[in-house]
Every structure is written in C-alpha cells, then in structure tokens.
Amino acid sequence: MATKKKTELDLQLNKDQLKASIVRHLRSTLGTSEQKASPQAWWKATAAAVNEQVYERLTRTQQTHFNKDTRAIHYFSAEFLMGRLTSNNLHNLSLYSVCEEALRELGLELTDLCEQEPDMALGNGGLGRLAACFIDSLATLNYPAVGYGLHYEHGLFRQEIQDGRQIERPDSWREYGNPWEICRPESVQEIPLYGYVETVFGDKGGLKKVWHAGRKIKGVPWDIPVVGFGGHTVNILRLWESRASEFFDWDVFNAGGYVDSQAEKAQAETISKVLYPNDETDAGKELRLIQQYFFCACSIKDIMRRYKRVHGSDFSNFAAQIAIQLNDTHPTVAIPELMRVLVDEEDLNWDAAWTICYQVFSYTNHTLLPEALEKWSVNLFEKVLPRHLEIIYEINARFLGDLVEAKWPGDDVIKAKLSIIEEGEVRKVRMGNLCVIGSAKVNGVAEIHSKLVKEDLFPEFAALWPDKMCNVTNGVTPRRWLLACNPELAALYDEVVGKEWPLQLDKLRGVVKFADDKAFQQQFMTIKRHNKEKLVKVIKAETGIEVDANAIFDIQIKRLHEYKRQQLNLIHIMALYRRLLANPDYDMHPRVFIFGSKAAPGYKLAKDIIYAINKLAERVNNDTRIQGKLKVVFMPNYRVSLAEKMIPAADVSEQISTAGYEASGTGNMKLALNGAITIGTLDGANIEIVEEAGAEHCAIFGLNVDEVKALKARGYNPYDFYYANSELKAVLDWFDTDYFTPGKPGELSSIKRSLLEGGDPYLTLADFAAYSEAHQLVDSWYRDPALWAKKAIINSATMGKFNSDRSIQDYVERIWKLERCKVG
C-alpha cells in the first residue's frame, strides 16, 4: 500500500508543476513565448506537458507487459474514429481540473484550447468509433492490448454545405502536426506485393513455396498512446503509414528512371493516403485490398517480432500469447497472411499452422447488408497477393473436403454456399466465409443482430459449429460520452451516487429513486437547459439559424443511409409543416429537428436527402406563418467533437432504422445516457435499451423484424400506403413541386421516386403512420414537465449496461480469455 501510494504521488502533478511544465514546453518545444504564443501553440504546449505524464506511464506499462510476458489482444481495425484526445487524456489522468486551473492562471480557458485540436477522423461512423471506445476500455480495465490500423493522411472528408448540397473537402488532421503521435522508425516493416510464386525444394526436403514480390512497400508505425481511466495502463494504438521502400526505389533509380521511381514512390505512398468514405459498402477497389493487406501484414510482422524476442522460433506458445480480433471483414487477409508466415517463413507444417491460426483469430460481424460483406475478384487477388490466393484455395479445399463433406455428404449446393470462392462469371473470394472458417469465435453486436447472424446470414456455419457464434452487445465509453461531454450532469451524478460511476456505470441505477423527486427533476432539467443553450450558440455560429431552447430538441445524428431512414424523419417534418400551414393553431409544442450526417460521396440518393433537408430548412425556418413552432437545422460536418456538443442537448433521440437493418447503433446509447428519450424501432440495441429503461419510457413504433420479413414475403407495395393516406400522398407529391426549390420543380423528385417506383426497400411508407403517432405521444409527454423529467432521468440512469467496459468484459470472458495486468 505504502509503495503504491508513492508511485501514484510520484506521477500526480499539482497545478503549479503543470503550469510550469506548460510554459517550459511553450518555450522549449514550441519555440515561442507567453507574449507571442497563438492558441494553437498553447494547446500544443499543454499537450506536451500532459505527454510527460503519458510517456512515463506508457513506459511502465510496456515494461510490465514485457516482464510478465502477458497474453494480449490485438484489435485489427481499418478504422479508429478517435476524435480529439486532449480533454479525454486529461480526464483519464485525473488532471482535467488541475489543468483548467493552471491555464486560468495563465489567462487561458481549457475548453477554448481544446477547440484548437482537429478531430482524428480515421473512421466513417459507428464501427470506427466502437474501436476507439474499445481501446479506451481495454486500457481502463488494465488489459494488455494493441490497436492496429492505418495511419491515413486524410481522414473522413470534411463536409461543407453549399446551396444545400454536400461538398466534400479533404480532411487534413495532421497538417500542422499532431502532438499525440510518436513515430517509431525502429519498428519499420517491409511488405511485399504483386509478383509470382515459385515452388522450390526446401532445406528439409519436400517442396516449398517462395513468393517473389514484384514490389515492396515500407510500413512506418505511428503510436498513439491510449490512456486508461485512472492512468494506470497506457496501451498503444499503432497505425501504419506507407512509404516507398528502398527496394524498388533504387532499382528504378539506378536504371536511370528517376521519374518512374518517383511515380512508384507516389503510388506506394498513396496506400495510406486516404480513408475510403464508404460506410457499409465495399468499393471493390484494388487500393482498398492493398490497404487492408498492408496494415495486416505490418501488424502480423510486428506481433511476430515481439513474440520471437521472447520465444524464439518455438511457436507452441503462440496461441496462448496472441489473440487477434478482426473488426469486420476488412482485416480478414490477416488469416492467410499468418498462415503464409508460419508455413513459408517459419517452416511449420500446414496442420500445426492452421491449429494456431484457428485459435488466434476471432471475427466481429457489424452488418447484415449484403453490399458490405466484402468480396474480391479472384483475378485481383491473384495479381496483388498470389501466394495468399493459393493459401485460401488450400484452406477452402480442406474445409469443404473434410468438414462439409462429413456433415453433408455429397451436397454440392451447400458446398457452393459455404465455399470461400463464389463461382460465376467473375469468380470471387468471400471474405465473410473466410473469416468464419478461420476464426475461433464469431460475434454479432447486439442480441437481435447476433440472432440474425446465426439464423439468416450464416445458418449452415452455425449448424457446423454450434459454439462458434456468440453475442457481445456494443457499448460506449462513459468517460467521453458523459464525464467529458456533459460536465454538469457528471457533477450531479458524483453528488448523488458517488464518483465511481465512470467505471461502474450501473451505479447510475441509484438515480432512479430520484426520478419522481421534484428538486432532482429540476436540477436535471436545468442541466439539460444549459446544454441546450450552449448548442443554440453553436447552431447560430455554424448555420446562422436561430433556435429557441424552449423547443423540443429532436436529434438524428448518424451516417446518411436509406436504411437509417432520415427520409422518414424528413417526410414527417413536411407533414407537420403542412398541418401548421393548414391550421396555424395546430396544437404542438415547438420543435427543432436537428440533423448531423455525412453521405458517401457516390451515394446520390443520400446526397439528395441532405439537399432536401436543407431546402426544407430554408423554407420552414423563414416562414413567419408557423410562428416559430417548427425549425429544421442541418449541422454541417458532423464528427465526434460535434457529437460531444449535440448529444448532451438532445431531448429526443431518433433511432428509426427499418427493423433488422441496424446491427446495433451506438449513438442511441450515448443519447439515452445523456437523458434523451428514444423514438425508435425495435432494431439493434434499441431493443436492449427499451429492456433497460422500460417500454413506457421510450416511444417505440413500427414494424418489428418478423413483421418486416412477413411484409416483404407477402410482397410490399408502397402505393398501397400512398393512396390510403392522404397526408402521406400530399407530402410525397410536394417533392415534385418547386415549393422548396423555387423555380426548380423536380429537384427533389428522386426521393419520391425511390419511395414509390423504387419500391421503398426500407418500408418508409409502411412505418409512416406509426411514426407520426409516436411523435404525437412524445409531444404529449413533453407538455407534462414532471413526466418528461422522470422519463429522461430514467433513461439516463438505466444505461449502465451500455458501458463499453461491460462489452470488453464480455469479449474477455466469451472470446479472448485475457488476464488483467496491474501496472505499478
């Protein structure tokens, strides 16, 4: 105890020390002075001062893990949507208020300095943000873990809105330097690509495969320290940047082809240039396959290097030491890569190598959408990764020949379905099948989703391996998504349930007994009010739109996709507008509908929906006839740091996907945790949110998964709903006029067409009437302030299950079998 205290004291800075450190860094690291320093320089000096603490703990963590030779989880993900790190790191080191005071004495506001930090937007949406929450939880729970991914030079595009339309601009998150990353040239790797495979005689007799690469790429690792809450464990997120390797550079250069060598160099460096902006779809592009292979191969080499440092070439401990989680199918190529390294480079026989592989990997499925299950053409694979294609054929032959044949003798239909290779005009490698075959465990991300993975997506695999499929419901880190983003509510919870809730979110259940308490309700709603007032200012600054904090703030924030049904929200707002125009006394509490959403650049209809929301906003917000009862706001460039401002201010959370399509959702958890009431379908994690909060405290509407399936099976005809509901018909017909786009009729017609001629694949019209009723119910609840406060409090207080620490603990128990490792 005495020694523990000493180490903590050693590390804990006081205000004066931190202040001195910031000023010292301002001068010695940033080369400026208190008089001249820009806010940007002050932010970097602050980060440098914090890093002194971070690095000390990082070193201790690495030494402890090395000395104890611990088993570790390696989280492979093409995306880590980290957002900003300053406030997060300060909170996790318990330095936030110390830093706030130190800066105040220097005449600076910490919250202003935090605004200097660009978001690290190395992800598209939920999948990437989940990876970021998970590495936070792993460090917090003191598990040895490494995140592995790509060091994209440009993260997700910056969205500008011009005349209502989305314009994509490059994101340059590290243009002026990023204080949180450390380059590690000592751990550079070289990665082969292209070329051909030769069969030779091995040293020990027998045949051996040698892959002669056509090109080699250098992988440079950048480490982002991941500070656990409490500051004990600091793990790393290791991101690989591609560079031209000397291997080909010099060859071409010496042959006199300097310009060609420059072209190859540019191509090599293109690999980690930019994040693909497609959410839930696969571009099928060569560069994307190369990106995936590049970061997986670098990471496997890195794991090997570390393993061999201790165990040499004895691989008998490999599976006991190493667990690798594949975040979706994007890193699947790691499976044949590990086989290649073990068989071709380490000379293990196939069976020994496969036994290791099979135990090391597990796979998380994040979506049922067919367009997101990656398939690569065999030709492309053969060109880029010729040896891997051979290995995949071998895995497949053994799987079909042994396991499938034993279970379903002579059944070629099942074989065709389970094969890693899809036959057809263009033969394809099915990465989903490879993942399932090569993994010890396969999990979905919410109860209903995991059930559908088992029953609809991979039923034969589930029959073959009944224990392989499991569920781990997603979660979010309460440090970022309550403690840091909603400081007033966090302080209230500290008072009422004690300060342990950021680690034990279930403790918030202790708040439920105050849900009817008038004084508590008032405190809770005053905080909500303050958060709304702050958002009012942000909205004004970002869009020029004036909104009233007395209105209901109804928020839909997520990627734009037809299955998420922003178009349902849109047509409902149009219906409300019509009701108000038809009857100025139409009885409704004033509402502000707020959207935040990026569309994939090539997703035309999604972009049209953004345009329609903006055109509707222009019309509605400037129409004095409706007396300010309705406002529509589209917040440009939705990103993590904007989410942190919007979520605490939400009254209503829109979670309205077609049942069966949203694997989990995580925004739904963040909004409810901050006291928003969910309007939602019985989809993804909404189902579990309702279970926790109680059905009476959520506004659930629409078709459930079985009803969606049944309606589709019967044959859904959107015209049935169009003709049967005169309001719906009028709203859809409005899209063909120039009411929202003066002088340009038809500019919004694509939306109507998709909902009628297009067959409305996501059943928007089928759910419209129920959705409209749910809104009326929410409106009636809001007019009773005590009732509303109670529901909001209960929602927030019952979200303990959705702590990402709980998700990680589930992964540990069901899949990873890790031990915690206390760092002194």
Ligand code: GL7
């Ligand atoms: C997603 C799911 O759509 C989303 O529902 C889930 O919460 C998230 C994390 O598990 O994963 N799948 C996916 O491909 N993307 C997601 O956000 C991009």
